[in-house]
Amino acid sequence: MAPRVLISDALSPAAVAIFKERGVDVDFQPEVGKNKDRLAEIIGDFDGLAIRSATKVTAKILERAAKLKVIGRAGIGVDNIDISVATAKGVIVMNTPFGNSITTAEHAIALMFALARQIPSADASTQAGKWEKNRFMGVEITGKTLGVIGCGNIGSIVAERALGLRMRVLAYDPFLSPERALDLGVEKVELDDLLARADIITLHVPMTPQTRNILSAEHLAKTKKGVRIINCARGGLVDEVALRALLDSGHVAGAAFDVFVNEPAIENPLFGHPNVVCTPHLGASTNEAQENVALQIAEQMSDYLTRGAISNAVNFPSITAEEAPKLKPFIALVERLGSFAGQLVETSIKKVTITYEGGVAELKTKALTASAIAGLLRPLLSDVNVVSAPSVAKERGVTIDEVTRAAEGDYESLITLTVATEAHERSVAGTVFHDGKPRIISINGIEVDALVAPTMIYVSNEDKPGFIGRFASMLGNAEVNIATFALGRDREGGSAVALVEVDGSVPDKVLADVKMLPGVKEAKALAF
Template sequence: MVKVLISDKMSPNAARIFRARGIEVDEKPGMSKEELLACIGEYDGLAIRSATKVSDKVLKAAKNLKVVGRAGIGVDNVDVTAATEAGVCVMNTPFGNAITTAEHAIALLFSLARQIPTANASTHAGKWEKSRFMGVELYGKTLGIVGCGNIGSIVAERALGLSMKVVAYDPFLSAERAADLGVERVELDDLLARADFISFHTPLTDQTRGMLNKESIAKTKKGVRIVNCARGGLIVEADLKAALESGHVAGAAMDVFAEEPAENNILFGMENVVATPHLGASTLEAQENVAIQVAEQMSDFLLLGAVTNALNMASVTAEEAPRLKPYMALAQQLGSFAGQVTEHVLKKVLIEYQGHVAMLNTKPLTAVMLQGLLKPLLDSVNMVNAVVVAQQRNIDLTIATNERADPYQTAIRLTVTTEKRQRSVTGTLFADHHPRVVEINGIGIEAVLRPHMLLITNDDKPGLIGALGTTLAKGGVNIATFNLGRAAPGGDALALLEIDETLSDEVMKTVSGLDHVKQVKPLAFPG
């Protein structure tokens, strides 16, 4: 019999669903690390919330484990890379707590505007400090929403109902979607300058980490109030503390912190800071929703092989898997390439399958390609929900297949259109399983994508290659491979380099300033 362990406190309905589907289930919340390691080898599935840490060590001990189901959206407590290497599917429930988290953000807005926590404490202490707690209205104020996805859009809807003006920054928010929501789409600097309140609803990625810092706070209006129900790492807490002490920031409401559990934090004890212990998803309804959802998803996976909301695998049958594996790697690389070089709002995506690949099941290839494309700014996107996320953001997706390919036997071309320009990248398989990029923006080139890459677009003029090599050498950067291509003599050209390490900001600045260089873009791909 299939066996599942529920290792965190969860709604009893989760266990009921497992048992109703014929799955044996043990409920053991509050186990120590040692206890989990001792018993995890017995189970096919592990259902968790945020307390259980699914580390590489746990995964190595889990010899029979097939799926980890996280009742909630965040998987910070799961080593997804190690799970993938171990062949363990990792699922989450990204939509079960959206309303609850959005409502908590609105609650923090009110608490911040009217100083409710400190007024409550003062009144309970027998004081009557009516004149001390002068608040501000939300009515007519401008709310800046950073990240207007599932949760952010709900916050926007609620704020509009309070007669607030809403401006939103989200690189993937289209003009059409903004109009549907009734918000004004703006760039981040514009949002910072105009907002009376700023609420964060964006995932924590390399691009968003520390996005509210000393420099960005200086761009905000004096008296701004900050709310964060997303991820603690979005805000540099020391910089926020300084701004609160100076009075530039009037107040902050924090549900998340850089380090959790946050038993000590530099913001604690400040009168103009409202703090809650990561309560965004803490309602009876949300807990019920995510528990039921994770039990149903895991049951479908273990009994039927169905994959829903998986973070590390696409929907692929056992028969298709061997043939699709190299194409999956190629599709992921092409999507990641395009995602890393795309800097404006996506409008259209065209995926062309040519030759042998056109005769295969291309749906998982499309999903993994879109995941790579959207991943740089949407950390929660995965191979299962990527198509849905694209649809929600009004990205026009077109799939074209042609069983003939020229000059290759098989090829995949990804073309993305933004508000500013169009880019394309084409790849193929060498010897049937080695991915290669063979064309970028219509320029022929042959390259293997490695962990540290550098894409340079330039005018085809003499001297650039020598100057580039010299600059990198002076910066202590070793070139592993050097791939060149050009549209025509003297025209547009590009270089795609594999280097041994990430460039420093200083070297990047020097390379960008070389004669004939138009753009320099560092790229990173799995090894």
């Protein structure tokens, strides 16, 4: 049955065509996103939800989204999606971070020119029949210093355009490497230095706890007298009340804002000032950008729903269409290794170390680790999933280490999962042979060779004569049928393990009797 996607906002018809071409059933209801009750009624029928900014994907909506696998936001901002709830439910959240980058960057440059030459007020005056040539004295852009706060995808485009306008560019961005700054031709500086030197400041950062109010009253007071400030990024990056006060005092020469703390902005502290230019969140509003993000989100969602490829997800590692089929058998393996360890754990987990050796180390190990942690936690927390597992582990103080290295043994690919608890440490290792089936090949350092089956019995015991016969007879007498029987030991007379595939469930009494056999250290019924 083909996956179904609901488009609940106004999206380009080209997106509908792409979904259909890729074998996805699509229901185009561009007005339903504004009706949260109606959206809640119908969302349970869909595997995917494609939105823009009008649809609010709240916890209430997500509670009703029983089948939902992916939310696609045509655009950058995901403020209208409850990502923590989506993650907890295992819903991938995707955006299109590059589809409207040029458009937003161009809007920032346009606002810079509008501000420098007072174009909006000059236009209004002229069309009102006035000819106030002497009133609108502007400033040149050439030779001015532009301070770019946030030199990522959009900020770097703005910087390149500004350099083409013969401006000097300062960039404040903790993640900007010196090499990248050199390539762009910008000077990397600290925030206080940028505030003190920039003639024009433009913001291009996401809204995070660290960036909220980045231009606070305190920081605005450090700016150069006569500075002009542009914000095409997110409302709330600038203290609007403090900025208005500095505009009124003449310290700030002008401001151009496309985004506001409260939107739609019916009223705002900046409104009405003669040296302020405002637009209604038009950063991404070009025909090209809307077409680009619509096409991109349709392609991304289709690739995920039909091929398992994940790109531009905000809550899960990316997996290419080429990687997805290669990862699939290893995802099955790590889920089972995690589940095996999770079913043996009886005290709180402190640390998990996952070692990838050989060919598997070249794959997307972050996705594998998420699957392993989901398998590990699921026996303890039934509602955990591959998307939420890493954050759930972090919330519980579990340290997760990934180790990758070249193959050191007989296997082309080997994955070892080691779990440290308050009481002990356990490890289980596995591989995937050419048949694509996951196999456990080591338990706590003891070699075995067992296909993972739906129901198994794990026994750790002393290596003594007669144990296997007594164990097998006990299962037979209880009418528990043995399908496969894998054995291993560290040395003659030392420690041994048995991993037995059985048909059907294992009665509690049988397991209790197995634990009473001489030499048994541990016995567990496992379900995969």
